[in-house]
Amino acid sequence: MVGVSAAAALAVAPSVAGAKPAGTDTPVTAKVSLTVNGQRRELELDLRTSLLDAAREHLHLTGSKKGCDHGQCGACTMIVDGRRINACLTLAVMHQGSEITTIEGLGQPENLHPMQAAFIKHDGYQCGYCTPGQICSGVAVLDEIKAGIPSHVTADLNAPMQVTEAEIRERMSGNICRCGAYSNIVEAMTEVAGRKA
Amino acid sequence: MKFDTPAGRNPIDRLKVVGRPTDRVEGHLKVTGTAPYAYEWHDPRASLAYGVIVGAGIAKGRVSALHLDEAKAAPGVVAVVTHENAGPLGKGAFYVQRFLADPKVDHYHQAVAAVVAETFEQARAAAALVRVDYVSEAGRFDLAAQWDTAPVPPESASGGPPESVVGDFEGAFAAAPVRLDETYTTPDQAHAMMEPHATIASWDGDRLTCHTSIQQMNWGVRDLALTLGIPKNRIRLLSPYIGGGFGGKGTVQADLALAAVAARLVGRPVKVALQRTQMFNATIHRPATIQRIRIGATRDGRITAIGHDSLNGNLPGGRTEPTTASTKPFYAGANRWTRLRLATLDLAEGNAMRAPGEAPGLMALEIAMDEMAERLGMDPVAFRVLNDTQVDPMQGGIPFSTRPFVECLRTGAKRFGWDRRASRPATLRDGRWLVGMGMAGAIRAAKIATSGARVRLDGRGVVTVEVDMTDIGTGSYTIVAQTAAEMMGVGLDRVVARLGDSDFPETPGSGGQQGGPSVTAGVYAACLKLREAVAQRLGFNSDDVAFADGMVRSGNRAVPLGQAAQAGDLVAEDTIEFGDLSKRFAQQTFGAHFAEVGVDADTGEIRVRRMLAVCAAGRIINPKAARSQVIGGMTMGIGAALMERMDVDKRRGFFVNHDLAGYEVPVHADIPHLDAVFVDEVDPTMSPMKAKGVGELGLCGVAPAVANAVYNATGVRVRDYPVTLDKLLDRMPDAA
Numbered sequence: 001m002v003g004v005s006a007a008a009a010l011a012v013a014p015s016v017a018g019a020k021p022a023g024t025d026t027p028v029t030a031k032v033s034l035t036v037n038g039q040r041r042e043l044e045l046d047l048r049t050s051l052l053d054a055a056r057e058h059l060h061l062t063g064s065k066k067g068c069d070h071g072q073c074g075a076c077t078m079i080v081d082g083r084r085i086n087a088c089l090t091l092a093v094m095h096q097g098s099e100i101t102t103i104e105g106l107g108q109p110e111n112l113h114p115m116q117a118a119f120i121k122h123d124g125y126q127c128g129y130c131t132p133g134q135i136c137s138g139v140a141v142l143d144e145i146k147a148g149i150p151s152h153v154t155a156d157l158n159a160p161m162q163v164t165e166a167e168i169r170e171r172m173s174g175n176i177c178r179c180g181a182y183s184n185i186v187e188a189m190t191e192v193a194g195r196k197a
Numbered sequence: 198m199k200f201d202t203p204a205g206r207n208p209i210d211r212l213k214v215v216g217r218p219t220d221r222v223e224g225h226l227k228v229t230g231t232a233p234y235a236y237e238w239h240d241p242r243a244s245l246a247y248g249v250i251v252g253a254g255i256a257k258g259r260v261s262a263l264h265l266d267e268a269k270a271a272p273g274v275v276a277v278v279t280h281e282n283a284g285p286l287g288k289g290a291f292y293v294q295r296f297l298a299d300p301k302v303d304h305y306h307q308a309v310a311a312v313v314a315e316t317f318e319q320a321r322a323a324a325a326l327v328r329v330d331y332v333s334e335a336g337r338f339d340l341a342a343q344w345d346t347a348p349v350p351p352e353s354a355s356g357g358p359p360e361s362v363v364g365d366f367e368g369a370f371a372a373a374p375v376r377l378d379e380t381y382t383t384p385d386q387a388h389a390m391m392e393p394h395a396t397i398a399s400w401d402g403d404r405l406t407c408h409t410s411i412q413q414m415n416w417g418v419r420d421l422a423l424t425l426g427i428p429k430n431r432i433r434l435l436s437p438y439i440g441g442g443f444g445g446k447g448t449v450q451a452d453l454a455l456a457a458v459a460a461r462l463v464g465r466p467v468k469v470a471l472q473r474t475q476m477f478n479a480t481i482h483r484p485a486t487i488q489r490i491r492i493g494a495t496r497d498g499r500i501t502a503i504g505h506d507s508l509n510g511n512l513p514g515g516r517t518e519p520t521t522a523s524t525k526p527f528y529a530g531a532n533r534w535t536r537l538r539l540a541t542l543d544l545a546e547g548n549a550m551r552a553p554g555e556a557p558g559l560m561a562l563e564i565a566m567d568e569m570a571e572r573l574g575m576d577p578v579a580f581r582v583l584n585d586t587q588v589d590p591m592q593g594g595i596p597f598s599t600r601p602f603v604e605c606l607r608t609g610a611k612r613f614g615w616d617r618r619a620s621r622p623a624t625l626r627d628g629r630w631l632v633g634m635g636m637a638g639a640i641r642a643a644k645i646a647t648s649g650a651r652v653r654l655d656g657r658g659v660v661t662v663e664v665d666m667t668d669i670g671t672g673s674y675t676i677v678a679q680t681a682a683e684m685m686g687v688g689l690d691r692v693v694a695r696l697g698d699s700d701f702p703e704t705p706g707s708g709g710q711q712g713g714p715s716v717t718a719g720v721y722a723a724c725l726k727l728r729e730a731v732a733q734r735l736g737f738n739s740d741d742v743a744f745a746d747g748m749v750r751s752g753n754r755a756v757p758l759g760q761a762a763q764a765g766d767l768v769a770e771d772t773i774e775f776g777d778l779s780k781r782f783a784q785q786t787f788g789a790h791f792a793e794v795g796v797d798a799d800t801g802e803i804r805v806r807r808m809l810a811v812c813a814a815g816r817i818i819n820p821k822a823a824r825s826q827v828i829g830g831m832t833m834g835i836g837a838a839l840m841e842r843m844d845v846d847k848r849r850g851f852f853v854n855h856d857l858a859g860y861e862v863p864v865h866a867d868i869p870h871l872d873a874v875f876v877d878e879v880d881p882t883m884s885p886m887k888a889k890g891v892g893e894l895g896l897c898g899v900a901p902a903v904a905n906a907v908y909n910a911t912g913v914r915v916r917d918y919p920v921t922l923d924k925l926l927d928r929m930p931d932a933a
Contacts, residue, residue, distance in 0.1 A: 026272055027319065057316075062237035063229065067393070067857075070473070070856070072473070073857050103229060104229065104230055107229060109226060112225065120228055125227055125670075126825055127442075128226075128228075128440065129390075132228075135228060169866045172865040175864075177391070178443070178862060179441055179825075180831065180863070182832060182865050183828050185865070186870070
């Protein structure tokens with residue numbers, strides 16, 4: 001009943017007043033309002049629906065991938081209210097009113113985000129399945145460094161934070177790429193960071 | 198076309214498009230999340246239901262009772278598929294695993310039921326309400342316990358004879374002045390591709406269409422037909438995008454079989470993905486091995502005897518891991534003996550994972566070579582150079598088609614700075630790090646097989662290629678397009694490559710690193726036919742026509758290519774077939790891997806600091822994608838060296854660490870900049886493309902290079918993969 005308590009905590013009124021536990025009666029659903037890639041979306045969702053499944057199965061935004069469904073691979077990474085998160089580890093109803101950017105919102109095939117273009121140029125991918133998560137993470141990581149948020153490998157917390165290969169590798173380690181494009185991804189991110197600076 | 202004599206000069210040799218490091222043609226779709234993978238096909242008209250599989254909670258025995266009432270009564274549930282309502286289910290021709298306990302249970306997490314409901318959440322919740330009673334039987338889960346008793350298996354269709362002998366191994370080994378006799382173990386490994394096995398199945402009358410994720414479309418159709426007991430021509434499989442495979446998606450797995458069964462049962466399309474936690478025990482994996490290697494040599498380092506005895510386990514009828522494949526042709530030596538043995542284990546099926554045979558075989562052999570070099574007081578590179586052979590010592594001395602192994606070794610040694618390696622282990626320090634260098638050789642069979650293609654030219658001059666080949670991240674779309682562009686004399690922007698549809702001409706698909714060379718050769722053959730059709734349509738003498746820059750030229754006439762299709766599309770189809778060149782020449786790919794590691798002198802923590810691969814694989818059709826294949830193999834090889842192992846619970850009989858937190862694969866922080874280069878060569882005995890595959894070569898030899906570097910850093914020899922710090926700590930050199 002995690003869904004119900006989480007929903008209650010966020011003061012979302014279930015549209016079906018259900019005191020019975022889910023699994024024995026009609027599922028409890030709630031109206032959820034999200035801003036996804038700049039568009040307001042209203043959904044009626046099972047309280048158990050993850051943010052990832054809300055995007056993939058309800059909004060048909062399948063760019064965010066399901067690799068493990070429990071926060072171990074990073075393929076589902078989205079940028080929510082400015083921070084990257086594993087969308088499989090959070091329920092959609094916990095994001096009432098959130099601003100969500102998925103890979104589809106970063107850029108489109110004819111209008112690529114610089115990080116997307118850099119991944120193509122440096123071949124920072126192979127099968128492509130972890131790629132949207134890597135790119136969302138990559139964009140957010142550069143913002144985190146710019147914002148001065150430290151990582152495990154940040155040596156000097158008082159000095160201006162640098163985009164080093166060690167920082168990129170540490171911060172990107174929640175995004176697994178089994179094809180093994182890491183070396184190329186670091187090069188893509190380094191190039192984008194340089195362009196920004 | 199039949200390819201039975203080595204290729205001469207042909208249009209590919211112009212290298213205007215082929216051989217160039219072009220970006221992937223489908224890249225813009227992958228980086229924007231718009232490439233559709235199996236679970237993601239959306240048809241607003243379809244009344245789709247969701248299936249969630251329930252896996253067996255025992256390793257061996259049978260289901261004695263299924264309690265389904267609660268699950269069936271749960272909200273949204275449409276049906277519960279079990280052996281009681283699934284109908285008879287066969288199995289495929291490649292895997293021995295069965296897709297549903299019936300009620301016999303063969304291995305842990307074998308599917309017992311699939312719950313179908315209106316939504317994923319409902320199906321998942323109801324799956325948790327399925328209760329199963331089992332009667333357990335004792336199983337066999339301990340490979341090492343069968344070392345003394347396991348038999349030699351019958352010869353398999355693909356692996357060659359399980360035992361091979363040249364000369365008198367025992368006699369020569371006993372007489373050799375310098376000898377090595379050591380045993381190595383490699384663990385059960387998981388493919389752990391990022392996209393879980395997934396299928397959307399829908400029936401239209403007796404015709405079945407499945408969006409799925411498999412590497413070999415022809416095997417998939419064959420095996421699904423066998424499983425369901427229906428003719429192949431009623432099945433269409435679509436896998437245009439596959440989120441990694443590494444051999445683990447060769448053909449039908451439980452998601453595809455049960456989605457098809459469920460969709461038939463409920464009369465609606467059903468989508469099923471294996472949960473990540475099910476993948477490790479419910480599908481196939483690379484089986485653990487125990488390998489005894491014996492090498493005898495003269496005092497000046499010439500190998501006189503080489504022996505390799507290898508054991509793995511499998512479900513009854515399962516395949517033997519051909520670890521000796523690399524030992525047979527790699528090094529010289531007049532007296533040779535190799536043997537494979539197969540134990541019976543009641544664990545999930547062991548089967549192909551990237552470079553089956555060579556990858557685990559070289560993990561053992563290339564440590565043994567390192568140890569032997571040390572016993573001889575020789576440099577490991579020099580020892581390998583000395584024992585190079587230009588003929589296959591196990592195949593009656595037939596010549597290698599090309600074998601620039603020594604060039605790989607020498608180029609790598611120079612580029613890596615091998616001369617800075619300390620020959621005595623545990624003598625180089627960098628602060629708290631003990632630093633070492635290691636290297637290993639690589640060899641992997643260069644297979645090639647019958648492959649078809651269809652090419653279409655339209656009035657705009659656009660060439661469309663259709664093949665049932667898959668792109669699992671390898672670059673198939675791009676090299677297919679490059680081949681057609683080169684042949685038809687157009688730019689890549691005038692070519693459309695369509696892959697992953699079982700209705701397209703048959704290819705070997707992605708496996709055994711034969712996909713790339715085979716499929717491009719098939720496209721070459723079809724394009725030759727299209728060139729003839731174009732010439733004929735334009736009234737040219739087809740012997741004297743040039744295709745370049747989007748134009749067709751003959752004598753003084755030059756016509757835009759598209760003009761040949763003004764009156765209607767021109768379509769050509771052909772299949773390339775291969776003669777006996779693979780019997781007249783030993784066709785292999787070669788490489789050399791170099792690694793530098795740091796080992797924390799106090800904690801034993803191992804970090805790879807840099808790596809280099811030098812590879813020889815014939816013509817490299819796209820150096821950018823090929824390099825990515827190699828650095829991807831190096832990444833996977835670092836995993837094999839340092840972290841990857843499925844742990845067997847020998848009491849209950851299953852792989853314990855069955856998710857991505859417990860089964861550790863390399864992450865960004867584990868991988869330094871990786872360097873990979875290719876030897877400049879072509880192999881005319883392979884095909885008109887003169888190319889070989891490279892995707893599996895990139896993994897071969899990586900893990901032992903890292904293991905040898907750890908030895909060089911610490912002086913601690915680990916023969917039991919993965920090389921983890923607990924195996925170093927009690928033998929580490931004095932930190933003071």
